[in-house]
Amino acid sequence: MDISTYVLLSHEQALRRRLDIAANNMANSETAGFRREAPVFHEYVETMEGPPPREAPRDARATRFVQDYRARLDTRSGAFQPTGNPLDIMIDGPGWLAVHDAGGETAYTRAGFLKVSEAGELVTSGGAKVLDEGGQPIAIPPDALPTLAIAPDGTLSAQTGPLGRIGVTVFEDDSALSQRGDGLMAGSGGRSLGANETRIRSGGVEGSNVQPISETTELIDILRSYQSSMAISKAIDDLRRDAIGRLGRIG
Structure with a gap:
């Protein structure tokens, strides 16, 4: 896999983490004393370097991935x-x-x-x-x-x-x-x-401090992010297929 696929994969792993936490919040919206959780992510930067002529282009040397850090508690009290x-x-x-x-x-x-x-x-x-x-x-x-x-x-x-x-x-x-x-x-x-x-x-x-409407909105946002990720993945596959086809015609 090329670097774009790895970046995309890290994004989808972050979405899965968001989905797990949002689903758990929704499931505990009626649980006494439950505190809502929210994911916290870090940006992981990978620097691509190498000796000439294999040195990466300057604009492509820093590649940013999404890294799961932890989940934090919402400290607001329930009713x-x-x-x-x-x-x-x-x-x-x-x-x-x-x-x-x-x-x-x-x-x-x-x-x-x-x-x-x-x-x-x-x-x-x-x-x-x-x-x-x-x-x-x-x-x-x-x-x-x-x-x-x-x-x-x-x-x-x-x-x-x-x-x-x-x-x-x-x-x-x-x-x-x-x-x-x-x-x-x-x-x-x-x-x-x-x-x-x-x-x-x-x-x-x-009572639980989870707001079901907010969690429903979060779930919808995660779904749309997944759909965008799938569209990008398809576009990358199309580019690869087109590149392979052109190389084949040259040969």
Whole structure:
């Protein structure tokens, strides 16, 4: 393949990456706490050099390819969705709920569907243990269940008194987080917010910040870019075929 085909291929790989991310965003438009992703690409420049007389023309020495860099999170919050459950929460501002998954690994989520497990611990709807500000699971005594309440600073209390404070972790750059594929995020280097820095709303959860109309527009744009790429590819094939035909007639 010549250089034009490689450039075209890098563009189509970028389009495939855009398509995967846009489709995932669309599929999670109703997922509580989901943060929209957007691809980030780098321009990769390849310099063509060689000794005379094979030296490339000056205008053709720098060839630019598209290189996948990473996906970044859209940090805008989703809308508050009331549920009527006093244990359901939404982080009003930056931050993530820290949880322990089934394997004991620390992960992060903004999906605030919470409940008390049979073992008497505060967990997410998927069974991950919600951690307090010290990174430990929060135990709930059986007699505290009827009067549980969550304060705006994350303090979980009952009629008998405080039971702990839900930890909220922030990252200097949310790009340090990555999707695990199970509704949780993996990351490291976070900082736990203090009580005066935490803002939590109870009685509801955060909706997805995905805008379906915007994602539909993105999918249409990707489709049109694919169509343009196919047209260019066909034009390149026609040029090759014409060149081969002329060389054949010369021979």
